[in-house]
Amino acid sequence: MKSFYNYIILDPRKPGQYAYEGLNFSLLYEPFYIGKGRLSRKYAHLYPSYLNKRSLKSSKLKTILSVGFTKKDIKTYIIETAFNLSEEESFKNEIQYIKYIGRVKLRTGPLCNHTNGGEGTSGTICSEEHKNKIREKRKLQVMQPRSEETKNKIRDKRKYQIMQPRSEEVRNKIRNSVKEGHKNNPRCWITKDTENKQIYKQELDIWASYGWKRGRTGVNKGKTYSIEARQRMSEAAKLRKYK
Numbered sequence: 001m002k003s004f005y006n007y008i009i010l011d012p013r014k015p016g017q018y019a020y021e022g023l024n025f026s027l028l029y030e031p032f033y034i035g036k037g038r039l040s041r042k043y044a045h046l047y048p049s050y051l052n053k054r055s056l057k058s059s060k061l062k063t064i065l066s067v068g069f070t071k072k073d074i075k076t077y078i079i080e081t082a083f084n085l086s087e088e089e090s091f092k093n094e095i096q097y098i099k100y101i102g103r104v105k106l107r108t109g110p111l112c113n114h115t116n117g118g119e120g121t122s123g124t125i126c127s128e129e130h131k132n133k134i135r136e137k138r139k140l141q142v143m144q145p146r147s148e149e150t151k152n153k154i155r156d157k158r159k160y161q162i163m164q165p166r167s168e169e170v171r172n173k174i175r176n177s178v179k180e181g182h183k184n185n186p187r188c189w190i191t192k193d194t195e196n197k198q199i200y201k202q203e204l205d206i207w208a209s210y211g212w213k214r215g216r217t218g219v220n221k222g223k224t225y226s227i228e229a230r231q232r233m234s235e236a237a238k239l240r241k242y243k
Contacts, residue, residue, distance in 0.1 A: 004090040005083035006097065007042040009033040011060070011110075012069055012077050022100040025209060028202045029077060032112050033057050034097045036090035042078045046071045056104060056112035070177075076185045079203050091118045189216040 010029035019026040035042065044050055051058050064074060082093050094117035102109020103116075146154075166174075186201050190212040199207060204214065216230075 002084045002086050002089075003038045004036055004085045004087050005038065005042075005080045006034070006036050006085070006090050006093045007078055007080050008097070009035070009042075009045065009057075009061075009074075010077040010079065011064065012073065013064065013067065020100045023097065025081065025206050030110055031101055032060055032110050034094055034101070034111060034113055034117065036087075036094045042080070043075060046074060055114070060112055072177075073181065076181070076200055079200075079206065081206060094118060188214060191215050191217040193217075 008027070008031045010027060011032050012029060014030035015028060016030065017026060017028070018030055033045070035045075037044075045057065045061060051062060061074065065071070081097070082090070085093070098111060098113055098117045101111055103111045103113055105114070187198050188201050188204065190197050190199055190204070190207050191214075192210075192212045194217055196216050197207075197212070208214075
């Protein structure tokens with residue numbers, strides 16, 4: 001099943017032109033981690049359980065967060081370099097990227113990866129003993145009901161969250177941060193056949209190497225519409241709605 005992809009985490013503090021011999025793409029920021037996965041795996045590194053682990057990658061992410069970048073900001077610097085792959089293909093790409101970019105531990109490059117790639121939890125084989133331990137742990141979790149005190153704490157917390165609306169000051173901060181995010185990381189539409197995607201402009205070269213073109217295609221008629229044409233269609237749709 002071809003549902004895997006490769007991704008690179010970039011350091012937003014280090015802009016530049018990063019090109020590596022052997023790779024068919026260049027980067028606008030220094031890379032520091034190469035990975036493979038599927039679904040939302042690329043964002044898992046920002047979960048507290050991952051950030052609290054002792055590793056070069058976690059230390060780097062925490063340093064970036066400490067200088068003012070938010071987790072939402074960092075997500076825009078995690079880019080997919082290949083997609084619709086089998087797991088074997090994604091492992092091969094991972095090994096290739098790490099080889100050409102280089103690892104910190106080997107003093108050959110900026111990557112925080114602990115290995116040369118080609119490994120992952122999806123290929124891990126657990127012993128029967130380990131599986132039994134997991135089963136017993138899950139049984140205990142299911143069998144132990146929450147105490148009334150714990151239930152009341154959860155209820156109170158939820159009530160507080162529902163009853164406390166965001167202040168206008170907080171709303172303005174959110175609006176401004178979103179606007180700044182769009183200014184610093186402008187987006188654009190790309191198209192391939194009848195499919196459209198909205199991406200960050202910094203990823204345009206990577207997507208172009210896979211046959212995507214800048215613009216937006218009308219799915220029904222197979223036409224590319226200009227901004228003015230889309231605005232006219234939007235106004236016409238509003239008029240039809242209120243008639």
